[in-house]
Amino acid sequence: MEIHYLRHAVTVANYESISKAAKYLHMAQPNLSNSIKTLETDLGIRIFIRNSKGVQLTEEGKEFIIYAESILQQIDSLEARYFTQQDETIRIRMSVARSSHLAMLLINYLKKITLSYTVHFKETTAFEVINDVASGVSEIGVTKYSNSQKEYFTQLANRKNLIIEPFAKHQSVLLMSQNHPLANSKKITLEMLSEFTEIIHGDFKEPISLTPSRLANNMVPxxxxxxxxxxxSLMLFLSQMNDxxxxxANTNQGLLNNYGLVEKNxxxxxxxLYDAFIYPKNKLLSNECKEIKSLIKEQAKKNFI
Incomplete structure (x- = not known):
């Protein structure tokens, strides 16, 4: 049984879809389907059942995926610990929910490194951060969720044998162009916002979109x-469309200046909104990830509530 078959199966289980998993893995859909069929034949079990929405795990499949994720986490841990020591190359694999703060932090960290390094820094959706860590694509992740999403993300992380460790919270704010009609308003209400255009992260499979209807008791479309x-593209739309x-959450001040944006309450x-680390249970993080984790927590104390 090939290791990459395990990664294929775990990715399909995370996305609950052959086509979406194939796109994520940069594979042709028929090749991924054949990989799953080969794995099922080798094991003598049925892992997935197709349905109208995609695929669903069988009972045997659910048990298999738990073992597969555990094996992949151990393999990744071995590679991070021993391969790095052999060639003196630092390897960082990290997925984060969109954040200018974290990108700048990693840049500053890399500037101080004297050894050679290979970095995979993936900025993605809050949901996919969890999938990346669960499937071994990333060693550590930083996700973001609101009050109403807390239970969902906690249960999702536990189900995938991951630790979710909150480390910072932010006040939700409005982001808009400095030329927006409300940019100089001292008081902004939901009713005032109803006349304008809302930009929303179009995240795949997010449980709850962070919109006024979810944040306030009364819905103002x-x-x-x-x-x-x-x-x-999101920053470009905000800066070029003044409505x-x-x-x-809070945005890096340098980014606000570059795009001519302002934050309003x-x-x-x-x-x-809460920031949280995501990493596997029963697995030691590499020294580099531990250092980055400490730097992120230190920055959070300075910048967030």
């Missing part, structure tokens, strides 16, 4: 909504 899947806004919304 916005005039227009734009779902965007890339942070660079747009989005709900977010909405008195009617008092919602907190």
């Amino acid at each position: 916005t005039k227009n909504k734009i779902f965007i899947y890339d942070r660079g 747009t806004f989005m709900w977010t 909405c008195q009617e919304v008092d919602s907190k």
Whole structure:
């Protein structure tokens, strides 16, 4: 049985879809299907059942995926510990929910490293951060969730044999162009926002979108909504369309200056966003990840509530 078959099966289980898993793995869908069939034949069990929405784990499949994730985590741990020592190359595999703060922190960390290094820094959705760590794509992750999402993400992490460790919380704020009609307003209400265009992260399979309807007791629909899947494009829309806004956590001041954006409070919304580390249970993190984890926690004490 080939190790890559295990990674294929775990990825399909995470996405509950052959096509979406194939896209994530950069594989042709028929090749991934054949990989799963070969694995099922070798094991003599049925791992997945196809349904109208994608695929579903069988009871035997659920048990197999638990073992597969554990094996992959141990393999990744061995590679991180011993392969790095052999060639004196630092290896960092990290997935984070979109964050300018974390990108700058990693940049500053790498500037101080004298050894050679290989870094995989993936900025993705809060949900996919968990999948990346569970499948071994990343050694550690940093995810983000709101009050209403806390139970969902905690249960998801436990189900995938991961530790979820909250380390910071932010006040939810409005992000908009400095030329937005409300940019100079001292008081912003949900009703005032209803006339404008809301930018929303179009995250795949997020349990709850962070919109005013989820943050306030009374729903005030916005005039227009734009779902965007890339942070660079998101910042461009906000800076170039003066009628747009989005709900977010605190943004790096340098990024605000570069795009001509401002942060504003909405008195009617008092919602907190939480940052949390994601890493496997019963697995030692590499020294590099431990250092980065400590730096992130140190920065959080300075910048967040």
